Amino acid sequence: MPVANVDLIDGDLRYYSYNPASKDQLDQISELISANLSEPYSIYVYWYFFHQWPQYCFLVSEKSSEKILGVIICKVGPHRDVRMRGYIGMLVIEPEYRGRGIAKKLVKLSIEKMMEWDHVDEIMLETETSNAAALQLYELFGFLRTKRMHRYYLNGSDAYRLILPVLDRLATRIGFLDRIVDVPAGVV
Numbered sequence: 001m002p003v004a005n006v007d008l009i010d011g012d013l014r015y016y017s018y019n020p021a022s023k024d025q026l027d028q029i030s031e032l033i034s035a036n037l038s039e040p041y042s043i044y045v046y047w048y049f050f051h052q053w054p055q056y057c058f059l060v061s062e063k064s065s066e067k068i069l070g071v072i073i074c075k076v077g078p079h080r081d082v083r084m085r086g087y088i089g090m091l092v093i094e095p096e097y098r099g100r101g102i103a104k105k106l107v108k109l110s111i112e113k114m115m116e117w118d119h120v121d122e123i124m125l126e127t128e129t130s131n132a133a134a135l136q137l138y139e140l141f142g143f144l145r146t147k148r149m150h151r152y153y154l155n156g157s158d159a160y161r162l163i164l165p166v167l168d169r170l171a172t173r174i175g176f177l178d179r180i181v182d183v184p185a186g187v188v
């Protein structure tokens with residue numbers, strides 16, 4: 001399936017694909033993430049994601065501005081040679097724009113594109129066990145807590161691993177699947 005750039009207008013906001021040629025976007029993304037995530041990420045982490053999966057970074061701005069208000073960074077690859085796994089690496093919304101459904105829209109867009117472009121079988125991520133907002137957001141989509149990892153982050157906090165099963169055969173084991181494939185009305 002060919003990969004295409006995303007460029008969507010929703011009210012006064014624009015959701016669009018990261019441009020790998022833009023140094024300004026890279027600078028803004030790293031600033032937004034360092035200001036809002038506890039884990040420190042070096043430039044190599046951004047290069048790792050952006051050189052291999054530039055298509056899986058989506059940004060949000062006001063329609064009339066280049067200032068980045070939100071970002072989601074994902075990747076996709078085979079897992080143990082048996083399934084295709086999507087991974088949500090980072091998600092941040094500028095504090096004054098939170099609570100408006102922007103993260104929900106970015107997560108939905110990323111899930112849909114990972115399913116459309118790479119036919120992922122599952123999508124995984126980690127988040128701090130104390131991050132109630134992130135847990136609630138992902139659980140809305142049907143992500144399941146599969147593991148608790150002790151002192152996973154450099155700040156000493158624990159993480160939950162969350163997995164969204166997309167594979168048809170998982171439907172027989174996981175009752176949440178119809179919430180996944182068909183995101184409930186009202187979620188976005």
Ligand SMILES: CC(C)(COP(=O)(O)OP(=O)(O)OC[C@H]1O[C@@H](n2cnc3c(N)ncnc32)[C@H](O)[C@@H]1OP(=O)(O)O)[C@@H](O)C(=O)NCCC(=O)NCCS
Binds near residue numbers: 097
């Ligand atoms: C977590 C974060 C991305 C949410 O962004 P947001 O744009 O405010 O989220 P949305 O407005 O799309 O909210 C979606 C859902 O998330 C949940 N949610 C969002 N903020 C919440 C909060 N403060 N407390 C509890 N649930 C919350 C709700 O279920 C909400 O749905 P609802 O409004 O229908 O109840 C944002 O708070 C953020 O950037 N936090 C700092 C970085 C971070 O923690 N990233 C995630 C790491 S994995």
